[in-house]
Amino acid sequence: MGPALLIVLVFLGALLLLAILIGLYAMGVYNGLVSMRERARNAFAQIDVQLTRRYDLIPNIVETCKGYMAHEKGTLEAVIAARASATQARVTVNADPTNAAGMAQLGQAEGALTGALGRLMMVSEKYPELKANQNMMQLTEELTSTENKVAFARQAYNDSAASYNTYKKTFPPVILAGMFNFQDAAYFEVDDPAKKQAPKVQF
Amino acid sequence: MTTRFFERQDEAKRNTGRLIALLVLGMAGIAGTTYVAAAFLLGLLAQKRGAEVAPIWNAPLFFLIAGGTMLVVLGASFFRTAQLREGGGAGVALAMGGRELAPGRPADAEERKLLNVVEEMAIASGVAMPRLFIMEGESGINAFAAGWDPADAVIGVTRGAVESLTRDELQGVIAHEFSHILNGDMRRNIRLMGLVFGLLALAVVGRILLEMGWYARPSRDRDGKGDPRAILALLGLLFVVMGYVGAFFGQLMQAAISRQREFLADASAVQFTRNPDGLAGALKQIGASSAEVTGARAKEANHMFFGEVSSSLFGFLASHPPLEERILRLDPSWDGVYPQPHPMGAGVRMESRLQDDGVGEPDFxxxxxxxxxxxxxxxxxxxxxxxxxxxxxxxxxxxxxxxxxxxxxxxxxxxxxxxxxxxxxxxxxxxxxxxxxxxxxxxxxxxxxxxxxxxxxxxxxxxxxxxxxxxxxxxxxxxxxxxxxxxxxxxxxxxxxxxxxxxxxxxxxSAAPSGMRHASLREVLPPAALVLSVLARAGGRSGRMIQAAFGEGAAQLGLPEDALSPPEKCRFAELDAALDALACASPDVRRQIMQACAAAALADGRTTAVEGDLLHAFEVSLGGA
Incomplete structure (x- = not known):
């Protein structure tokens, strides 16, 4: 065994070692990408839960208001319509935050629903009996809380989406993300700036 | 302002790290100083005895002293820590007189609001929903977090906080407590308390050694210069001094760390709620009224609370930063003037709307x-x-x-x-x-x-x-x-x-109709309950005060406490009907009812204008009984 052969062997061994190390590193990066994407999905699922709850609350509120607000048919119908389109958009997104078009649509529908609810709450201020209604008070509190929960869950989701997107764009994860087709997680923004705030419900 | 909480968090974390490093250094210092002093004394004794001077580095002595010190301090710390952990967060909350609110069916609207706010903050902070306790008897504005880790965590809130804070303010307070849970502050605090206890234990061991050396009979060896008892006594004295001095500084540091963690929790609360005004508002409300917690166990748990439970502590031992400083960090434009305290309770929730017009009279x-x-x-x-x-x-x-x-x-x-x-x-x-x-x-x-x-x-x-x-x-x-x-x-x-x-x-x-039937008390109990309920709700500011006022009146008529009519029953039409019914009662019964009304109106020690108006109307309706 000549010295030349030894050098070649050592070189090959080093190359193999390097390949293994790179492979292990790539595995780690890939796993990191997957777990961050899952974390974003999970955070989105949290929003989803609260959105569903909100959609469930709305018919109850409309039903309670109906008894008192005979002359506000238009406002009530606007809420029902907005709820229907938001429910539809939620189904379209199908719990996949990388579905950018669906997310934008959901954001828009949510904005419209929040606006319609805000108007309803504003109009309901004019009906002291409705405001004094025990059931309505309870529903209003639940709605306020659910809207807060949506906002906080959205905040948590956007944070996790941001860290996933940032990691995905850095080098070297960007290579793997491109190879395995990791999509950006879309931020969940409620579109209209005027509607960004939850309706100020005050009793 | 809102985006600076990350800086604040970093700053507070840095400060805390520095303080803990100091504490560790202090521990090493104690062991080192004790050793040096002991070695020096031994050398002195050996010199007097005329023996060979011992070298300054005496390995067995060092290990004996350093090991002994560590053993005592750490052993006692572990013991105390385990003791404090026992029972967990729920144990602390129950000892403080808390009643658990189960997520299923909270009893009243205020409790539902509290539960919702806690759920919201659990989502915002990413911490699992802790168990929630309410301290019924406490009217001060305060809250605490307890427990060893997030799984064991509880949050306790006083009735006063629930009833006199707005939703945003309550959210700020709860977010603050969630920050303590998330940052592991409760655990840190228990450890520090354990450490201080360990240092005190060192002093106790020292005193035992000192007494052993002091009171033991001197040995027959009269020159006594190498008397091991003297060494024992001196060593004991060193331990006593080190223990007490260490414990004192330990306590100082514990308080300093606690103050830092309060700032951190305030900053994190803003991170969770993205609304510094809520927390600042809650702190201002405390300034305007009080954070006092009167429960017997509250003082020793002071470090867990949102605000100082009593204000008589020395500044350097206080576990919370001054209120003004906390507010100014959240609201730099604050002018130092506390706002009017919010009125308490559901009965006056409407009042806040009226105050916008600059009118304070409750509107029913x-x-x-x-x-x-x-x-x-x-x-x-x-x-x-x-x-x-x-x-x-x-x-x-x-x-x-x-x-x-x-x-x-x-x-x-x-x-x-x-x-x-x-x-x-x-x-x-x-x-x-x-x-x-x-x-x-x-x-x-x-x-x-x-x-x-x-x-x-x-x-x-x-x-x-x-x-x-x-x-x-x-x-x-x-x-x-x-x-x-x-x-x-x-x-x-x-x-x-x-x-x-x-x-x-x-x-x-109106002309008097002659419909008098001389009804008995038992017949007119339901309208009497309604009349009392209206009176109680008119004067009571909180759910508890309403119940108390109603109870005062109800007791006089033998009515059960739970006969209090709900707000939606207390309408003018129902009230008119009830008074008409009561007017049919016999004069004795009417007198009795008026006395009960007076008792209800006076339950809180004062009669407001509205209560006076109502009493007058009742009295006239019942024929001035």
Whole structure:
């Protein structure tokens, strides 16, 4: 065994070692990408839960208001319509935050629903009996809380989406993300700036 | 401002790290100093004895002292830590007199709100929902977090915080507590308390050694210079000094760390809620009222609370930073003036809306609904008239008292007394409505003076005028009632004063029907309960105060405490019906009911104008029993 052969062997061994190390590193990066994407999905699922709850609350509120607000048919119908389109958009997104078009649509529908609810709450201020209604008070509190929960869950989701997107764009994860087709997680923004705030419900 | 919480968090974390490093250094210092001192003393003794001077580095001695010190301190710390952990967060909350709120069905609206706010913050902070306790008896504004780790964590909130903070403020307080859970502050605190205890234990061990050396009989070896007992006593003395000094500085550091963690928690709370105003508002409310917690165990758990449970601590041992400093970090533009404390409780939730108009008087309009439902109600079922002399408060302007007694002016007085006090526009509507029924110059003439009267003087004057007016012809009386109804109809909403005034007028001016049945107390218990409930709700500011006031009155009639009518039952129509029913009771029973009403009104030690108005109306309706 000549010295030349030894050098070649050592070189090959080093190359193999390097390949293994790179492979292990790539595995780690890939796993990191997957777990961050899952974390974003999970955070989105949290929003989803609260959105569903909100959609469930709305018919109850409309039903309670109906008894008192005979002359506000238009406002009530606007809420029902907005709820229907938001429910539809939620189904379209199908719990996949990388579905950018669906997310934008959901954001828009949510904005419209929040606006319609805000108007309803504003109009309901004019009906002291409705405001004094025990059931309505309870529903209003639940709605306020659910809207807060949506906002906080959205905040948590956007944070996790941001860290996933940032990691995905850095080098070297960007290579793997491109190879395995990791999509950006879309931020969940409620579109209209005027509607960004939850309706100020005050009793 | 809102985006600077990350900096604040970093700053607070850095400071905490520095303090913990100091504490570790202190521990090493204790062991080192004890060793050096002991080695020096040993050397001194050896020199006196004339023996060979021992080298300064004495490995067995070092290991003995350092090991012994560490063993005592760490052993005692572990013992104390385990003791503090025992029972977990729930144990602490129960010891503090907390009642657990289960997520299923909270009892009242306030508790539901609290539970919702905690759920919201759990989502915002990403911490699992902790168990939630409410401290019923505490009216100060405070809250605490306890437990070893997030899985064991509990949050406790005083009744005062739940009832007197707005939703945003409550959210800030709860977010602060979540930060303690997330940052592991409770665990850190328990460890530090364990460490301080360990240092105190060192002092105790030292004292035992000292006594052993001191009181033991001297050995027969009279030159005694190498007496091991002297060494023992000296070593003990060193331990005592080190232990106490260490514990003192340990406590100082524990307090300093705790203050840093409070700043960190405030900063994190803003991160969770993205709303510094809520937390700042809660702190200002504490400044305006108090964070006092009176429970027996509260003082020793002071470090866990949102604000100091009592204010008599020395600044350097306080576990919380000064309130002003905490507020200024959240709201740098604060002018140092605390706001008016919020009124407490669901009964006055409406008041906050009214305060926007700069009016503080509680408005109970939401009970009554449309004014139209009030007008004529009492007229249809008039109550028996049993005139009692109208009470006129002393100190009333003599001109007004004279006008109330003057038959030609009494009607005008009544009208002027029904004018709205807040809104000139509403008053204008009322005057227009009055003008439609006939001339109203006299009413307008007395109006300006009547509007300046203190609120509690109105009802007496109105009753006096009504008694005077009752002496006029039946046509005049009917016309006055019609005028009053027209004026009430022009109001946007009727409050309890208006209802009381209407009730007194109707009773004084209507002819007495002879429908008296002399009903027994048992027969009129339900209407009595309603009347008491209205009175309690009118005067009580919190759910607890309402219940207490109702209880005072209910006890006199043998009513159960839970007979308190819900707010939606306390409407004008129901109240009128109840009073009509009570008016049919025998005189003895009516007297008893009036006494119960008086007891309910006085339950909180004071009678507000609204309570006085109601009592007056009840008394007149029940024939001045």
């Amino acid at each position: 309009g939401h009970w009554g609904g449309p004014v139209a439902g009030l007008a004529g109600n009492a007229l249809l079922r008039p109550s028996p008239v049993m005139p009692t002399p109208g009470r006129i408060a002393p100190g009333l302007p003599p001109a007004l008292a004279a006008a109330a007694a003057d038959r030609t002016l009494a009607g005008a007085m009544v009208c002027a007394l029904l004018l709205d006090r807040r809104d000139a526009g509403v008053r204008q509507n009322q005057i227009s409505a009055l003008a439609e029924t006939g001339p109203c110059d006299a009413a307008l003439r007395v109006a300006s003076e009547v509007l300046r009267l203190p609120e509690e003087a109105r009802m007496g004057l109105l009753d006096a005028a009504a008694i005077t007016a009752a002496k006029s012809s039946s046509g005049d009386r009917d016309r006055l009632l019609a005028q009053a109804d027209a004026m009430i109809g022009a109001l946007e909403r009727a409050d309890l004063y208006v209802w009381s005034a209407r009730r007194v007028l109707a009773t004084r001016l």
